[in-house]
Amino acid sequence: MRTLIVEREWQIPLEKVWRALTDGRILEQWLMKNDFQLEAGRRFHFRTAPTHQWDGIVNCEVMEVDAPGSGDFARLVYSLKAAGLSTLVTWTLTPTPSGVRMRMEQSGFRPIDEYNFQGATGAWQRFIAALGECAAGLEDA
Numbered sequence: 001m002r003t004l005i006v007e008r009e010w011q012i013p014l015e016k017v018w019r020a021l022t023d024g025r026i027l028e029q030w031l032m033k034n035d036f037q038l039e040a041g042r043r044f045h046f047r048t049a050p051t052h053q054w055d056g057i058v059n060c061e062v063m064e065v066d067a068p069g070s071g072d073f074a075r076l077v078y079s080l081k082a083a084g085l086s087t088l089v090t091w092t093l094t095p096t097p098s099g100v101r102m103r104m105e106q107s108g109f110r111p112i113d114e115y116n117f118q119g120a121t122g123a124w125q126r127f128i129a130a131l132g133e134c135a136a137g138l139e140d141a
Contacts, residue, residue, distance in 0.1 A: 002109040002117055006124050011099040012135050018067070018074050020135040021091055030130035032058070040065050058082040068093070080106070085116050104128060
């Protein structure tokens with residue numbers, strides 16, 4: 001099994017990045033349309049334009065929530081299932097003196113998932129750049 005890891009350090013408060021990851025309306029701005037709700041065990045969907053091989057629907061479930069304030073980090077874990085692919089996405093946010101260290105891991109890529117692994121590698125680079133821009137532009141709560 002392979003794992004895709006993307007890490008960034010931003011001069012953005014952890015709480016803003018957390019909001020961008022967990023507020024469905026904000027999540028849609030940088031990732032995809034969704035019916036996300038921040039609740040362990042909650043099933044939700046990401047939706048994007050269908051292709052000739054895929055209906056554009058990603059079936060997900062929130063597996064773990066460690067909100068900011070419950071320790072020295074925040075973590076969100078959810079499953080992603082679409083088009084024969086079944087992976088787990090783990091977001092970990094750690095405060096730094098000037099902002100936050102963000103780590104995204106998408107794990108569970110099998111050898112037969114190489115095409116999806118390569119596609120996810122490029123897609124997450126774009127999505128995470130958009131996440132950083134979106135979070136930086138949020139007003140204080």
